[in-house]
Amino acid sequence: MTEKQPTIKEIAKRLNISISTVSRALHNHPSIGLKTKTLVQQLAQKLDYEPNQMAISLQQRKTFTIGVILPGLSESFFSSAISGIEEVANMKGYTVLMGQSHDDIEREKQLMETMKKHRVDGLIISITKNTKTYEHFEFFKKANIPVVFFDRIPDMTDINYVACNILSGTMKAISYLLKGRHRVIGMINGPKTLVATAERRDGYIQAMQKNRLKFDPSLVFNCDLSKESVYEATQKLLSHKRKPTAIVTFNDYVAMDAMHYATQQKICVNKDLLFVSYVNLPMLPHLKFRPIASVEQYPFKQGQKAAQMLVELLQNKIENTEDQMHYKIIIDSDLVIHG
Amino acid sequence: MTEKQPTIKEIAKRLNISISTVSRALHNHPSIGLKTKTLVQQLAQKLDYEPNQMAISLQQRKTFTIGVILPGLSESFFSSAISGIEEVANMKGYTVLMGQSHDDIEREKQLMETMKKHRVDGLIISITKNTKTYEHFEFFKKANIPVVFFDRIPDMTDINYVACNILSGTMKAISYLLKGRHRVIGMINGPKTLVATAERRDGYIQAMQKNRLKFDPSLVFNCDLSKESVYEATQKLLSHKRKPTAIVTFNDYVAMDAMHYATQQKICVNKDLLFVSYVNLPMLPHLKFRPIASVEQYPFKQGQKAAQMLVELLQNKIENTEDQMHYKIIIDSDLVIHG
DNA sequence: TTTAAACACACAAACGTTTGCGCAATTTTA
DNA sequence: TAAAATTGCGCAAACGTTTGTGTGTTTAAA
Incomplete structure (x- = not known):
């Protein structure tokens, strides 16, 4: 039952040859005769020999x-x-x-x-x-x-x-909304620790510049991706003096939470308020409320x-x-x- | 730059003591004096020493x-x-x-x-x-x-x-439907290679027996979980002479595909045709069409x-x-x- | 003061591999 | 036929640990 895993030493002993020969035989080393080579390989197969990666790693320092x-x-x-x-x-x-x-x-x-x-x-x-x-x-x-x-x-x-390339993705997202005649676009961004957060912001700015529009920093809010902080950000956007007609969210999960909150506030999502986000979850097409577009990042x-x-x-x-x-x-x- | 990872040998050499002493010192072995112990531990800390798991694994055969x-x-x-x-x-x-x-x-x-x-x-x-x-x-x-x-x-x-316990889960699912006055319940089951498939079937049978109802084997179809095979199974159920008012599917993904197909066939899902499935995906509440109930398996x-x-x-x-x-x-x- | 513990450490083998080097036997070349 | 080259294999060190056993001091007991 408790058979130990076979080692090359074991094989060597059974065949009455040296360990090094066994090792080389298993690696098809040219300096080993065909006869012993096959002998070794057959026995190895029979014993279900599997090299010990630990020993190899130790020896090879890899x-x-x-x-x-x-x-x-x-x-x-x-x-x-x-x-x-x-x-x-x-x-x-x-x-x-x-x-x-x-x-x-x-x-x-x-x-x-x-x-x-x-x-x-x-x-x-x-x-x-x-x-x-x-x-x-x-x-x-x-x-x-x-x-x-x-x-x-x-x-x-x-x-x-x-x-x-979050920056260019964001520019695509914003441009898409601008083409749809949206002029007040909110953004629920991520934690400031992430570079991806900064890139979203920059993308927003550059897209506006490119279209000769003014960027309004008061329209972007950060969140820590938790449901509560998303609600909070959404709330702030909904009560903004310039009421956004579209919101770009950090990712699809954020979008879902935001849409949930907006719906609760009697906002008709996807009609009065559009969402665009990132990640492009495979589930997206099956959702009840979904972002109208999402930046695919090819994970x-x-x-x-x-x-x-x-x-x-x-x-x-x-x-x-x-x-x-x-x-x-x-x-x-x-x-x-x-x- | 290319500093090698420090070893206990290295530590031993620097402190002019033996390897075994270093090893024991790091393990707080009682037979090592407090002085050398702290000396060793400090140096280890300073060098960012991290034991080589490969060597340990080799030695311990674990x-x-x-x-x-x-x-x-x-x-x-x-x-x-x-x-x-x-x-x-x-x-x-x-x-x-x-x-x-x-x-x-x-x-x-x-x-x-x-x-x-x-x-x-x-x-x-x-x-x-x-x-x-x-x-x-x-x-x-x-x-x-x-x-x-x-x-x-x-x-x-x-x-x-x-x-x-798929069997009891299935019985719960079927019983729930029976309580809702459903009498013709279809089942889109999984591949026959899985025991879970057999259990679903058995659960169905036992639930019917328990309620003194006849089990109709022609109402259960197997699929290999691919979209196509789900469509096929759904189609067969929809054209069954006893038209089911509810379908139990192998899991939520299967349910989604089946619902998609049914919708295409002008069936009003969740009104004329109910679905119950397994897995209980976290996304479920957000879906446009969703199974009315799902067996949670606590993965x-x-x-x-x-x-x-x-x-x-x-x-x-x-x-x-x-x-x-x-x-x-x-x-x-x-x-x-x-x- | 002598003897026996107790302490603090060192030696060396073992875990399973790989690989440079050496060496005998065989084969080829001159 | 002797020298050279080739073939086929073994020896031993090394990788970084752990741990049983040995050994020289110091301390405590007699």
Whole structure:
């Protein structure tokens, strides 16, 4: 019953040959005779031999494991993203060690410790919406293990990241509304800690400038993505002296909450008040009240890109240890109209 | 720049003491003097020393890692589940190695190989909807690494699993409809490979028996969960000689597809035709057409239970290697009425 | 003062691999 | 036929830990 997992030592003993020969035989090393080679391979097969990755990792100082830290898989954005990551990671021979921060900084730090203990070769991380201090990232830098930031990127220089072009996405969203003759457009933006929040704002501003319209900063409110803060922001917009006919929200969840609140206030959503948001949830077409358009950010593709980037960093690392080069990928977003 | 990660050997050298002393000092071993102990710990702190889990795992023949294989994180059921798993796993000091099978058997097998290579201490798996052969699970059994099946469990004896009481959930669902005077109830069931499919059927039968009503097998159709097959099943039900006034579907996604199809056929969903389903997606209240009730399966809780079970197995393993005991947990489901 | 504990530490083996080097036996070349 | 090259394999070190056993001091008991 309690058979131990077979080792190459075991195989060596049974075949009366040395461990090194077994090792080489299993790797098809040219200096091993065909006869012993097949002998070894057959026995290995028979015993269900599977190399011990721990031993290999120790010896090679490489674990073929990448860490992935995301805020939470419950958001479809992130679950798609991790699928993209996993796909290319596995293709390249890496396994993913996963962790969810649940937007808790302490948890984020703790996860990073675990990842370090487990000697992940690299890390992909989408930071907490509250992360303001970045020392825990410095640790990784010092330890010389590459980090790719993903979607939610910190306000640091000298980092690798892949993100979505929120600015242009926002411009598309605003322009779409402007074409629809909307002149008073509210915005429920995200937490100020996120660069994506700033980008939304900038996009709004630039879109207005491009159309030679004046940007009214009193029309944009920040929220922390909680239902309550969304309600509050919505309320403020609804009672604004310039009553908006359309609102751009940080993402679809925010939009849903805002629409809920507006409906309660007897506002006829999608008639008197339009919403445009981000993420473009797959569920959108099935919703009762839905944003009229949503900025698609291609999370799966972003995940793939991030993983590709990391793998590349992992390979370049061997040659140039002193490189100060940093990869930055910004993928395009598109406005998807749901009519 | 390219500083190597510090090791206890490094610490030992700098302090001119032996490796073993450093190791024990870091573990607060009583046989180390207070002076050296603090000396070591301070230096370790200063160097950002983090023990190399690979070396530890090799030495202890234990990785403190558990594998989790799920069909796909895009379904909120599974993303909740993995959150539950991760929560207790982390609490107990384990890290999770994650993989998605995407309902592909080959991928499932491949993932299990990877997990074996990485010497996970245990495995939690929710099998593919197509998995019919079970040899790859035998490997794990032989290797003596515990497996906990989760939600989608194979039709095997001598396994550990946690699942949801689908039978009673179904009975609740059917009873609810019967109370609403529905007498012709259709069922769009899942793939026959899943036990959960059989349980739904049995639940239907038993609920009818309990109410002294005749069960009509011609009212239940199987589908493979794809949109097309759902449409087909719906079509068959709609053209059934006994036209159903309510349909129980395998899960909310199936319900959504079925409702979509029915709507296209000019059926007034939720008036002429009611739906009841399973999973109880968080999005449900926001949908345009939604099942009138859905069986909540508490995926997060199930995940927690599964992880707890695995951890327990991991601990018992030390003492009784020959135990043939198997844990089975069946958690209750509830019918949530959405009115 | 002698003897026995108690203390604080060092040595070395082991976990399962990979890999540079060495060495004998065989084959090829001169 | 002798020298050189090739073939096929073994030895041993190394990766970073943990831990059983040994050993030299100091302290306490007799």
